[in-house]
Amino acid sequence: MRVDVDVQQLFRSGGHDFDLNIRFSCDEDITVLFGQSGAGKSLLLKIIAGLQSVRSGKVTINDRVLFDSVKGIDIASRHRNVGYLFQDYALFPHMTVAENIGFSRRSIFSRSLKGADLDRVQELLEIFQIKDFSKKYPFEISGGQRQRVGLARALLQRPEILLLDEPFSALDPLLRIQMRVELKKIQLIFGIPILLITHDPQDVAELGQRLVLINQGLVTDSVDLSGKPYRDPLGAPVRPEIRKILWSAAGITNV
Amino acid sequence: MIPLLLSLKVAGLATIVATIAGVSFAWLAAKREFWGKEFLDAVLTLPVVLPPTVLGYYLLVLLGRRGPIGSWLESQFGINLIFTWQGAVIAASIVAFPLVYKSARSAFEAVSRQLEDASRVLGKSEIQVFSLVTLPLALRGILAGAMLAFARALGEFGATLMVAGSLPGKTQTLSIAVYEAVQAGHDQIANFLVIVTSIVCIVVLLASNYLFRPKYRVT
Numbered sequence: 001m002r003v004d005v006d007v008q009q010l011f012r013s014g015g016h017d018f019d020l021n022i023r024f025s026c027d028e029d030i031t032v033l034f035g036q037s038g039a040g041k042s043l044l045l046k047i048i049a050g051l052q053s054v055r056s057g058k059v060t061i062n063d064r065v066l067f068d069s070v071k072g073i074d075i076a077s078r079h080r081n082v083g084y085l086f087q088d089y090a091l092f093p094h095m096t097v098a099e100n101i102g103f104s105r106r107s108i109f110s111r112s113l114k115g116a117d118l119d120r121v122q123e124l125l126e127i128f129q130i131k132d133f134s135k136k137y138p139f140e141i142s143g144g145q146r147q148r149v150g151l152a153r154a155l156l157q158r159p160e161i162l163l164l165d166e167p168f169s170a171l172d173p174l175l176r177i178q179m180r181v182e183l184k185k186i187q188l189i190f191g192i193p194i195l196l197i198t199h200d201p202q203d204v205a206e207l208g209q210r211l212v213l214i215n216q217g218l219v220t221d222s223v224d225l226s227g228k229p230y231r232d233p234l235g236a237p238v239r240p241e242i243r244k245i246l247w248s249a250a251g252i253t254n255v
Numbered sequence: 256m257i258p259l260l261l262s263l264k265v266a267g268l269a270t271i272v273a274t275i276a277g278v279s280f281a282w283l284a285a286k287r288e289f290w291g292k293e294f295l296d297a298v299l300t301l302p303v304v305l306p307p308t309v310l311g312y313y314l315l316v317l318l319g320r321r322g323p324i325g326s327w328l329e330s331q332f333g334i335n336l337i338f339t340w341q342g343a344v345i346a347a348s349i350v351a352f353p354l355v356y357k358s359a360r361s362a363f364e365a366v367s368r369q370l371e372d373a374s375r376v377l378g379k380s381e382i383q384v385f386s387l388v389t390l391p392l393a394l395r396g397i398l399a400g401a402m403l404a405f406a407r408a409l410g411e412f413g414a415t416l417m418v419a420g421s422l423p424g425k426t427q428t429l430s431i432a433v434y435e436a437v438q439a440g441h442d443q444i445a446n447f448l449v450i451v452t453s454i455v456c457i458v459v460l461l462a463s464n465y466l467f468r469p470k471y472r473v474t
Contacts, residue, residue, distance in 0.1 A: 051372045077375040090373040093473045094391050104377040108386050139472040157378060 001193040002027040003161065007047055007057030007067075020044075020054075020217040028224075029187055030194045032208035034201075040217040041197040042087075045163045048195070049084050050077035061160055083154030083162040083192070088170060089146050091138040097149050098125065098134040104157040124152040127189065144175045148182075155190060164196040168203065180206050257424055258432035259451055265340060265415075265428055266408035269347035273408070274401045276348075277355030281397075282385070285363035296360075303353040311417025314346055318418065336418075340426050343419035347411045351404035358403065362396025363389065395467055402463050406456065 004025045011018040020040045033041050046052035048059055050066065053074070059067040061082075066075050091100050099106070101124055105117040113121060125131040128148040133141050138149070147167065154162060167183070168176045184207065187194055196207065204211055204225075213221040283289075284296055302310055318325040318336045328334040336342040366389050374384045390397075412430045419426035421435060429452055436445040 046372075049372075049376050051375065077372075078378045078380060080376075081378075082376060084373065084376040086369055086373060088369075090367075090369045092370060092373075092388060094471050103374065103387075104379075106387070108383055137471045153377070 001062055001161070002060075003031070003048075003062075003193070003195065004058070004060040005044070005048065007044075007054045007059065009047075009054040009056075011043075018217060022214065022217065022219050024212050024219050024222050026195075026210045026212065026222075028193070028209035030184075030196060030207050031210040031212060032204050033195065033197045033212050033214055034199065034204055034208075035214035036199060038216075039214045041214055042165055044214070045084070045165055045195070045197060048161075049082050049163060050075060050080050064160070081157065081159050083157075083159035085147075085150045085154055085162070085164045085167055087165045087167075089150035091146055091149055091153075093138055096135050096137055097130060097141065100138070100149055101125065101152045101156055103153060120156060124156060127186075128152045143171055144179065147171065147179065151186065155186075155192070158190075159192065162190075162192050162194045164194060166197050166199070168198070168200065176202075183207065256451075258427055258429045258448065259455070261340065261424075261427070262409055262429035263455075265343045265347055266405055266411075268344045269351055269408040269411075270401055270405040272344065272348040273351040273355050273404045274397070277352055277400065277404070278359050278397055281356050281359035281363055282389075285360050286389070299356055300353045302349050307350060307411070307413030308417060310350065311346060311414035314342075314349070314414065314418050318342065318345070338418075338420045338422065338426060340419065343411075343415045343426055343428060346414040346418045347408040350411050350414050351408040354403040354407055355397070355400040358400025359393065359397045362393035362400075365396070366392045392473075395469060398463070398467055402459070405459070409452075409456070 002025065006023040008019075008021045011020065018040070020043060022040065022044055033044065035041055043052060047054050048061075048066070054067070054069070056069040057067065058065070058069070065071070065073050066080050067073060092103065095103065098121055099111070102113045102117060102121045105113055105120075112118075122131075125134050128151065130141075130145055130148050130152070133145060138146055141149070147170075151162075164183075168179055171179060180203070183194070196203065198204065208225050211221075211223045211225055212219060213223075280295075280299055284292060315337065316322050318328075320326060320329060320335065320337070325336065328336065336345060370388055370392070371384050374388050379387065410430055411428070412434070415426075415428060416431055419428075421427045421431045423432075427435070429448060433445055433448050433452075436442075436448065
């Protein structure tokens with residue numbers, strides 16, 4: 001799996017100009033996009049998913065062109081086949097857990113799914129251990145459970161890539177540790193590459209195989225983290241050179 | 256009883272017309288950007304601000320035999336709307352329209368963009384996004400607006416009197432019949448109409464409160 005992104009867009013809002021110019025490639029299982037808030041990370045995920053239009057550039061996933069301003073290609077979001085987990089999960093409040101998960105296979109006219117689609121929902125409910133809540137509404141379940149529902153919903157249609165927008169920021173620290181472990185497991189089970197946004201260095205340390213640093217709309221660094229132990233599971237610090245990069249991304253130079 | 260039945264028919268049809276038009280314009284105003292949007296909003300809100308008789312006069316001028324719309328309808332289809340119950344429906348629809356439009360617009364605006372984006376990424380077309388996510392989540396607001404529109408249409412007096420007049424059994428709606436009964440000193444008829452109307456309104460309000468109770472909460 002290979003992802004190539006090269007996009008440019010000038011955003012104007014209320015006198016503030018923001019120039020986004022991002023270019024990076026990755027073929028790792030889990031790539032972490034790291035940067036301060038307002039650096040353009042979420043914007044980048046929206047561009048990949050086709051939810052935000054850009055002036056010029058090219059987005060390719062596995063040689064499949066999703067966007068190419070030169071050739072005039074701009075595939076609609078609904079045909080891009082990407083899994084997207086929003087920061088607060090964006091679960092449909094008027095649908096039960098099972099209905100949320102099966103949403104991508106649902107038609108306008110029938111509330112229920114049939115056959116293979118129904119089996120697939122059951123399978124995901126089991127993988128994510130949320131079978132007991134399948135008939136509950138999102139407001140009736142906890143934050144961690146909501147996140148699992150969001151992931152299961154995104155994975156139902158077997159997307160080519162999973163985009164996660166700060167997946168752990170709304171969770172308490174204990175749950176964060178647990179969900180990081182689960183995310184790695186999910187990556188193995190589904191064999192799907194993950195592009196993850198964070199501003200938590202811990203996520204970089206524990207999950208990242210490639211680290212892409214984004215600062216004020218620009219990619220400032222892209223580091224291969226794979227194959228090396230970057231963190232001791234009991235909490236020993238991040239590898240020194242990575243820590244240095246993370247700190248400099250946060251504007252601290254003399255460490 | 257005839258004025259009551261006529262009023263229910265006129266108000267019911269007017270509510271349907273106002274709701275369909277109100278929801279369409281509300282969706283445009285809430286979810287799409289276009290030039291002159293706030294001006295359109297002002298024009299669409301005008302009927303609640305204008306005195307009903309002024310509105311009725313406008314309609315009379317437009318729909319009358321010599322009016323631009325009225326003369327066209329007359330020559331093309333042989334239709335005359337003045338002093339008919341259909342004319343009363345048009346008057347009530349326009350008077351009730353802003354109530355649906357305003358509630359539906361704020362209901363649509365309250366449906367987060369993110370939920371709609373989530374369904375786009377999950378493979379849904381714009382029509383599916385609307386019918387599976389936007390409309391169901393805005394439904395309570397729309398129905399509340401429709402209820403207000405129905406109540407407004409049922410009580411409509413000024414514009415209806417201007418456009419449809421007060422022909423007993425044909426265009427004499429409830430609120431006009433009450434006025435006529437009091438003017439003519441028929442206290443018994445007036446009392447009867449007033450009590451029946453009050454009961455109908457209370458039943459409608461109770462039923463709508465019960466029907467619109469949601470089974471979910473927005474997190």
